[in-house]
Amino acid sequence: MSLRPAIGTVATQARVSIRTVSRVLNNSKAVTAATRNHVMGVIRELNYSPSPTARRLAGHRSRLIGLPFDGPYASYVTDIQSGSRSIFRAAGYQTVMHACDSQTANVADEIAKFVRSLRVDGVILTPPLSDLHAVTDVLSAEAIPFVKIAPTARSVPAHSVFTNDRDACAWMVRHLFSQGHRRIGYVIGHPDHAGTAQRYAGYCDGLAASGLCLDAQNVVQCDSTFESAIEQVQGLLNRRSTLRPTAIFAGNDSMAAGVLRLAHEMGIAVPEELSIAGFGDEPLAIQVWPRLTTIRQPLQTMARQAAQLLVQQLVNDSKSVAMPPPLLDPAQRVESSLILRQSTGRAIRRL
Amino acid sequence: MSLRPAIGTVATQARVSIRTVSRVLNNSKAVTAATRNHVMGVIRELNYSPSPTARRLAGHRSRLIGLPFDGPYASYVTDIQSGSRSIFRAAGYQTVMHACDSQTANVADEIAKFVRSLRVDGVILTPPLSDLHAVTDVLSAEAIPFVKIAPTARSVPAHSVFTNDRDACAWMVRHLFSQGHRRIGYVIGHPDHAGTAQRYAGYCDGLAASGLCLDAQNVVQCDSTFESAIEQVQGLLNRRSTLRPTAIFAGNDSMAAGVLRLAHEMGIAVPEELSIAGFGDEPLAIQVWPRLTTIRQPLQTMARQAAQLLVQQLVNDSKSVAMPPPLLDPAQRVESSLILRQSTGRAIRRL
DNA sequence: GAATGAATTGACAACGTTGTCTTTGGCGAG
DNA sequence: CTCGCCAAAGACAACGTTGTCAATTCATTC
Numbered sequence: 001m002s003l004r005p006a007i008g009t010v011a012t013q014a015r016v017s018i019r020t021v022s023r024v025l026n027n028s029k030a031v032t033a034a035t036r037n038h039v040m041g042v043i044r045e046l047n048y049s050p051s052p053t054a055r056r057l058a059g060h061r062s063r064l065i066g067l068p069f070d071g072p073y074a075s076y077v078t079d080i081q082s083g084s085r086s087i088f089r090a091a092g093y094q095t096v097m098h099a100c101d102s103q104t105a106n107v108a109d110e111i112a113k114f115v116r117s118l119r120v121d122g123v124i125l126t127p128p129l130s131d132l133h134a135v136t137d138v139l140s141a142e143a144i145p146f147v148k149i150a151p152t153a154r155s156v157p158a159h160s161v162f163t164n165d166r167d168a169c170a171w172m173v174r175h176l177f178s179q180g181h182r183r184i185g186y187v188i189g190h191p192d193h194a195g196t197a198q199r200y201a202g203y204c205d206g207l208a209a210s211g212l213c214l215d216a217q218n219v220v221q222c223d224s225t226f227e228s229a230i231e232q233v234q235g236l237l238n239r240r241s242t243l244r245p246t247a248i249f250a251g252n253d254s255m256a257a258g259v260l261r262l263a264h265e266m267g268i269a270v271p272e273e274l275s276i277a278g279f280g281d282e283p284l285a286i287q288v289w290p291r292l293t294t295i296r297q298p299l300q301t302m303a304r305q306a307a308q309l310l311v312q313q314l315v316n317d318s319k320s321v322a323m324p325p326p327l328l329d330p331a332q333r334v335e336s337s338l339i340l341r342q343s344t345g346r347a348i349r350r351l
Numbered sequence: 352m353s354l355r356p357a358i359g360t361v362a363t364q365a366r367v368s369i370r371t372v373s374r375v376l377n378n379s380k381a382v383t384a385a386t387r388n389h390v391m392g393v394i395r396e397l398n399y400s401p402s403p404t405a406r407r408l409a410g411h412r413s414r415l416i417g418l419p420f421d422g423p424y425a426s427y428v429t430d431i432q433s434g435s436r437s438i439f440r441a442a443g444y445q446t447v448m449h450a451c452d453s454q455t456a457n458v459a460d461e462i463a464k465f466v467r468s469l470r471v472d473g474v475i476l477t478p479p480l481s482d483l484h485a486v487t488d489v490l491s492a493e494a495i496p497f498v499k500i501a502p503t504a505r506s507v508p509a510h511s512v513f514t515n516d517r518d519a520c521a522w523m524v525r526h527l528f529s530q531g532h533r534r535i536g537y538v539i540g541h542p543d544h545a546g547t548a549q550r551y552a553g554y555c556d557g558l559a560a561s562g563l564c565l566d567a568q569n570v571v572q573c574d575s576t577f578e579s580a581i582e583q584v585q586g587l588l589n590r591r592s593t594l595r596p597t598a599i600f601a602g603n604d605s606m607a608a609g610v611l612r613l614a615h616e617m618g619i620a621v622p623e624e625l626s627i628a629g630f631g632d633e634p635l636a637i638q639v640w641p642r643l644t645t646i647r648q649p650l651q652t653m654a655r656q657a658a659q660l661l662v663q664q665l666v667n668d669s670k671s672v673a674m675p676p677p678l679l680d681p682a683q684r685v686e687s688s689l690i691l692r693q694s695t696g697r698a699i700r701r702l
Numbered sequence: 703g704a705a706t707g708a709a710t711t712g713a714c715a716a717c718g719t720t721g722t723c724t725t726t727g728g729c730g731a732g
Numbered sequence: 733c734t735c736g737c738c739a740a741a742g743a744c745a746a747c748g749t750t751g752t753c754a755a756t757t758c759a760t761t762c
Contacts, residue, residue, distance in 0.1 A: 006718055017742045022720060030740060052468050053407045054718035057747050062404075074425030078450045094468055097448040099429045117403050117445055118469075226638055257638050264640040287577055287608050287635060289615040357748055368712045373750060381710060405748035408717050705762085712755070718747105725742070732735085 005046045014042040025050055056119060065310065066120035066144075067097045068111050070128055074099070075283060076299070077126055080149065083303025084124070091311045096120065108134035115144055122146060122310045124303075127194025130160075145313040147306045150194045150297075159313075161306045161334065165195045165279075166202035168295045168336040169249070172277055173206020175338060176247045180347035181275060182212065185236055185245035187255045189224035196224070199251045199279060218245050222255055229258025237266055237274075246274065246347040253278035253285045256292050260343065271345035281339055290342035301334050356397045365393040376401055407470060416661065417471035417495075418448045419462050421479055425450070426634060427650070428477055431500065434654025435475070442662045447471065459485035466495055473497060473661045475654075478545025481511075496664040498657045501545045501648075510664075512657045512685065516546045516630075517553035519646045519687040520600070523628055524557025526689060527598045531698035532626060533563065536587055536596035538606045540575035547575070550602045550630060569596055573606055580609025588617055588625075597626065597698040604629035604636045607643050611694065622696035632690055641693035652685050 007025075011018040016039060023031050024039045031039075042048075056062045065088055069077040081095050088095055096118060100110040107129070115123060115138070123146040129135055130148035139146045148160045176184050186203045189196040200219075207214050220236055222228035229250060237244060250256035256278030263270050270276055270290060278285060281296035358376075362369040367390060374382050375390040382390075393399075407413045416439055420428040432446050439446055447469060451461040458480070466474060466489070474497040480486055481499035490497045499511045527535050537554045540547040551570075558565050571587055573579035580601060588595060601607035607629030614621050621627055621641060629636060632647035 008718080018718090019720085019743080020741060023741085026720085032740070035740085049467070051408075051718050053404060053413070053470055054747090055720075056404045057402075057408050057717085057749085058719040058721080060720085060747080074429050078425050081450050082452060094464070095449075096469070097450060098446075099432050099448060101433060113445070116400070118447070119404055254638075261638070261640050284635065284638060287605075287612070288639060289612050359748080369748090370712060370750085371710085374711085377750085383710070386710085402748050405717090406750075408719085408747085409749040409751080411717080411750085703762100706760080708757105708759090710755100710757070713753090714751105715753105716751075717749090721744105721746075723743085723745100725740105727738105727740080729737090729739105730735105731737105732733105 004051075005048045007048075007050065010039070010042050010046060010048050013046065014039045061121050062119040063093050064118055064120045065093045065095045066111075066115055066118065066123040067095050067126075068100055068114055068123065068129060069097065069126055070100065070107070079299040080124065080126055080303040080306070083300035084307035087304055087307035087311060091314070093121065093311070093314075095124075106134075107132060108138050111135055112138045112142070115139065115142060120144065122314055124306050124310060125149065125151075127151075128190070128192055131192060131194055145310060147310045147313075149302055149306050159309065161302045161309070163195070163297055163302065163334055164336055165198040165295075165297075166205065168338070169199045169202025169279070170206035170209060171338055172249060172279075172295060173203055174210055175340075176249065176275060176277065176344065177206070177210035177212065179247075179275070179345065181245075181247040182347070183215075183218060183243075183245040183247075184212070185218040185220065185233075185248040187229055187233060187248060187250035187259065188219065188221045189251035189255065190222075193224050195279075196251055203249060222251075222258075224252055224255065226254045226258040226261075229255035230262050233259050233262055237262060237268060241273070244274075247277070247344065248274065249277045251279055253280045253282040253292055253294055256294070256343070257284055257288050260288055260290075260292070271343055272348065275344035275347070277344055285339075286341070293341045293344040294339050295336050296339050297336050298334050305334065355402075356399045358399075358401065361390070361393050361397060361399050364397065365390045412472050413470040414444050415469055415471045416444050416446045416658075417462075417466055417469065417474040418446050418477075419451055419465055419474065419480060420448065420477055421451065421458070430650040431475065431477055431654040431657070434651035435658035438655055438658035438662060442665070444472065444662070444665075446475075457485075458483060459489050462486055463489045463493070466490065466493060471495065473665055475657050475661060476500065476502075478502075479541075479543055482543060482545055496661060498661045498664075500653055500657050510660065512653050512660070514546070514648055514653065514685055515687055516549040516646075516648075517556065519689070520550045520553025520630070521557035521560060522689055523600055523630075523646060524554055525561055526691075527600065527626060527628065527695065528557070528561035528563065530598075530626070530696065532596075532598040533698070534566075534569060534594075534596040534598075535563070536569040536571065536584075536599040538580055538584060538599060538601035538610065539570065539572045540602035540606065541573075544575050546630075547602055554600060573602075573609075575603055575606065577605045577609040577612075580606035581613050584610050584613055588613060588619060592624070595625075597624075598628070598695065599625065600628045600630075602630055604631045604633040604643055604645055607645070607694070608635055608639050611639055611641075611643070622694055623699065626695035626698070628695055636690075637692075644692045644695040645690050646687050647690050648687050649685050656685065 007018050007021050011021045021039055024036050067077055067081060098114045100107050123139055123144055125146055125148045127150050130151040150163050151160050188200050204214055220232045222232045248259050250259055256276050259276050263274050268274050278292045278294040281294045285292040285294050358369050358372050362372045372390055375387050418428055418432055449465045451458050474490055474495055476497055476499045478501050481502040501514050502511050539551050555565055571583045573583045599610050601610055607627050610627050614625050619625050629643045629645040632645045636643040636645050
C-alpha cells in the first residue's frame, strides 16, 4: 500500500541485505566502494528515501534540533535558524522551531512537551529562554544536549555562546561622552532577560571610564517592552531641562523606541535636545524616525558557533561519528559593533 | 535501559493486554469504564506517556501540524500558532513551525523536506506561502491536507480562510473621504503577496463609492517592504502641495511606516498636511510616531477557523474519530476592523 | 437451558529502520 | 598447507506502538 519504497525493496533490487543498505545510508565505512556505488545507484533509481520515523524508533535519535523561542522574539530566532542551517544540514540535522508563551503558560512544561514529542536530539536556547533554570532543568533531566545563546548567567563555556554586551555598552557610553554628553540616562530591561545585567554593568563601566559618576536618578527600571519605557521614562524627561539627561541609552531597541516616542509626544527634539541609543539593531531600529543609534549583535555568527558547539556535543555523545567536526574554541566570543545613526548627536549646552 | 516505561509495563501492571492499554490511550469506546479507570490509574502511577515515534510508525500518522512560514512574517505565524493552539491540542495535535527563505532557496523543496521529514498530518499555509502553487502542489503530491490562510486566488472554500480585505479597504477610503480628503493615494504591495490585489480592488471600490475618480498618478507600485515605499513614494510627495495627495493609504503597515518616514524627512506634518493609513495592525503600527491608523485582521479568529477546517479534514480522512468536530461553515468570513489612530485626520484646505 | 449476538478483550503481525552478533571470504604468517 | 585474523556482509531481534481479526464474556431471547 505504501507508495514509497522501503529499505527492503532497495535491498532486493540491489541483491544485498537490508543491513548493507542501511550501512550505505549511514556512511558506514564497512562497505566496499563498489557495493556502495551499486546500492547508491539503486537508491537513486527507486527514488528511495529512508523513513525518518523508523530511523528514530530504531536508532534512538531523531536528527532534529529544537529551536523553541519566546513569543515576540520571532525575528531573532529566524536569524538564528538561517545562520545555523548550513552547519546542521552538513551534520544531517534539521531544525524545528516552536513558539512558546512564557507569560501565560508554564514554559518549562511547554518545552518539555515539545522535546519529548519530537524527541529532538539537541536544543538551541535563545534569550530569554537561555536564562530559565526551569527550562535547562527539563533538558538536563531528559538528557538532551543544548547550547545557550547569550546567557546572562555564567554557564559552561562549551554549552554557550557569549557576546561582549558589557564591553559594547561601555563603548556606547564613551561614544556619547565624546559627543559632549555628561548626563547620560539608562533604561534597564527585564531582570530575567538575557544581557540585562551585563548591559547595565557595561553602562556603569562606561561612566567610570569617562570619569562620570553613576547617578541612580538617571537610571530607570523597565521590563524590556516598548510600553514599559513610555511609562517609566516620563519621570526622567519631565525634569526641567538643566537637570534632564541629554542622552538616554536603553537596554534594547524596543525600549529606545519607547523613549523616542515619548520625546516626540513631549515635543523634545531628537537628537538636538536628546540623544537616544538602543541595543540589538532590531528591525524596528531603522523603521522609527529618526533611525536609532544602536549596537548590533552578529546573530549569524553566533548561530553558526552555537550550531558547531551543539554538533560537537552530539557527536561526542553518539560516538557513531558521521564526520569529525572542526574543533572550536569554546571561549571564543563574538564581537558586537556600534551602529551610529541619527538618533544621537552632539550635546548642546543648555542655558 | 530505557528510563521510561513502555506500554507493555503498563499492561503487565494493570493485568490487561497491551492492546487494551492502547485503546484506553486512544479513547476507544470499546472499553468498559471500569477497565479504563483502572488502566488510567496505572498509567498515572507509572507516569507513563506513549512514545510518539512508535505511534507514528505504527499508526501512520504523526499528530503533527506543520506551520511553515516565510522569513519575515514570524510574528504573523506566532499569532496563528497561539490562536490555533487550543483547537489542535483538543484534537491531539501539536504544531511545529519552520522558517523557510522564499528568496534564496527553492521554497517548495524546503517545505517538501520539512513535511516529509516530520511526516506532518496537516499544514497551515500563511501568506505569502498560501499563494505559491509550487507549495500546494508538493502538499497535494504527498497527500497532506492543508488550509490556506488569506489566499489571494480563489481556492476551495473548505481549505481556506478568507478575509474581507476588499470591503475593509473600501471602508478605509470612505472614512478618509468623510474626513474631507479628495486626493487619496494608494501604495500597492508585492504582486505575489496575499491580499495585494484584493486590497487594491477595495481601494478602487472605496473611491467609486465616494464618487471619486481613480487617478493612476496617485497609485504607486511597491513590493510590500518599508524600504520600497520610501523609494517609490517620493514622486508622489514631491509634487507641489496643491497636487499632492492629502492622504495616502498603503497596502500594509510596513509601507505605511515607510511613507511616514518619508514625510518626516521631507518635513511634511502628519496628519496635519498628510494623513497616512496602513493595513494589518502589525506591532510596528503603534511603535512609529504618530501611531498608524490601520485595519486589523482578527488573526486569532482566523487561526481558530483554519485549525477547525484542518481538523475536519483530518478526521474525515482517518475516520478513526477521536471526537466529532463542530461543524463549521466553510464560507464564513472573518471581519476586519478599522483602527483609527493619530496618523490620519481631517484634510485641511490648501491655499 | 441452549442459542444468539453484541460488547469487550486478546494474540499476533505489521510499521521500517538500526543494534548486536554471526557468518563468510580473502590474505598473510608460520 | 593450515591457521588465524580482519574486513565485509548477513541474520535476527529489537524499538513501542497500532491494525486486523479471532476469542471470550455476558446479557438476551426463545
